[in-house]
Amino acid sequence: MNTQARILESGQIEAPAGQIPFLRLAGVDVFSHRAERFRQLSQGHPLGGYLAFLGTLAQAQQEALAHFPAVPLPAPEQQVLCREHGMPLLGAQAWPRDLAWRTGLKVILRYMSVVSLPAPASEAVARLMQASEAELEETAGKLLMGDLAAVNAQDMPFVAAALQVYWIHMAAALGEHAFGRLEQGGLCPACGSHPVAGVVRVGGEEQGLRYLSCSLCATEWHMVRIKCSSCESTHGIHYYALEGSNGAVKAESCDDCDTYLKLLYMEKDSQVEALADDLATLPLDVLMDEAGKARGGPNLFFHPGVV
Ligand SMILES: [Zn+2]
Numbered sequence: 049m050n051t052q053a054r055i056l057e058s059g060q061i062e063a064p065a066g067q068i069p070f071l072r073l074a075g076v077d078v079f080s081h082r083a084e085r086f087r088q089l090s091q092g093h094p095l096g097g098y099l100a101f102l103g104t105l106a107q108a109q110q111e112a113l114a115h116f117p118a119v120p121l122p123a124p125e126q127q128v129l130c131r132e133h134g135m136p137l138l139g140a141q142a143w144p145r146d147l148a149w150r151t152g153l154k155v156i157l158r159y160m161s162v163v164s165l166p167a168p169a170s171e172a173v174a175r176l177m178q179a180s181e182a183e184l185e186e187t188a189g190k191l192l193m194g195d196l197a198a199v200n201a202q203d204m205p206f207v208a209a210a211l212q213v214y215w216i217h218m219a220a221a222l223g224e225h226a227f228g229r230l231e232q233g234g235l236c237p238a239c240g241s242h243p244v245a246g247v248v249r250v251g252g253e254e255q256g257l258r259y260l261s262c263s264l265c266a267t268e269w270h271m272v273r274i275k276c277s278s279c280e281s282t283h284g285i286h287y288y289a290l291e292g293s294n295g296a297v298k299a300e301s302c303d304d305c306d307t308y309l310k311l312l313y314m315e316k317d318s319q320v321e322a323l324a325d326d327l328a329t330l331p332l333d334v335l336m337d338e339a340g341k342a343r344g345g346p347n348l349f350f351h352p353g354v355v
C-alpha cells in the first residue's frame with residue numbers, strides 16, 4: 049500500500065522553483081475560515097465538543113486580530129540581515145514580545161467569558177483574567193519553546209490563541225516580501241516554528257504543490273513533495289491513511305528521523321484547514337505513535353498530556 053502511494057506521489061510534476069509563490073501569509077480572515085472549518089468538522093465527530101469550542105475560540109481570535117494595535121516591528125536593516133543570513137525575522141523565541149499580545153489575550157478572554165463553555169474552560173478563563181504578567185509571560189515562553197507538556201492543559205488554548213493572533217498580526221503588517229528563505233526548509237520563514245501540517249493545493253500555478261503551514265503564524269511556505277519536513281531526507285518516505293477515510297488526510301513519515309507530518313489534499317476536500325483538520329484526525333496520530341513515529345511539528349491546541 050505504501051509503495052502504491054509512493055508511486056502516485058512521484059507522478060506529480062512540480063513547477064520549477066522561482067515560478068511559484070514561495071510564501072503565502074495568512075489572510076485577514078484566517079480565523080473566520082478556521083472557525084467555519086471547526087464548526088463543519090465538529091458535526092457528529094467524537095471530539096465534537098472540543099472542536100466546536102475551538103471554533104468559538106477562533107472567532108474570538110478574529111475579533112482580537114481585527115482590533116489589534118500597532119506594535120513594534122523589525123527595522124528595515126534587521127529585515128535585510130535576516131534575509132541575507134536565512135534567519136527568521138520574527139523568531140518565536142528570539143523576538144522580544146510586545147505586551148500587546150496580552151491585550152489580545154484579554155479581548156479573547158472577554159469574548160469567551162460571555163459564551164457558554166464547559167466548566168474547566170470557564171475556570172481557565174476566570175483564572176487567566178486574574179493571572180499576573182509574569183505568569184502569562186512564563187506560560188507564553190514555555191509554549192513558544194515547544195515545551196507544551198509544561199503548560200497547564202486548560203490554559204494552553206487561550207494563551208496559544210493570543211500568541212497566534214500577535215504573530216499573524218506582525219507578519220501581515222510586514223508583508224510577505226519582508227521574509228526570505230531559511231537554511232532549514234522545514235521551519236517557518238517568518239517565525240522559525242515547526243509546521244502543524246502540510247497542504248497539497250489545487251488551482252492555478254499552485255496545483256499539486258505542497259505548502260507547509262506554520263503552527264504559530266499560519267504562514268504557508270512551499271516545500272517539494274516526498275521530502276521529510278524535519279530532516280529533509282527524500283528516502284524512506286511513506287504515507288499512511290486511516291482505513292475507510294476519503295484520503296484527504298495522510299501522514300507522511302520518514303524512516304531517517306522517525307517523524308511524521310500530516311498532509312491535507314485539497315483535491316479530495318477543498319475546505320481543508322491545516323490546524324483544524326490536524327486536530328480532527330487524532331486517530332491518525334495514535335496510529336503513527338503505535339508505529340513509533342513522533343510528530344514533526346506541534347498543534348498548539350493539542351496538549352501532549354490529554355490524549
Ligand atoms: Zn510562523
Ligand SMILES: [Zn+2]
Pocket residue numbers: 276277278279280281302303304305306307
Ligand atoms: Zn526525516
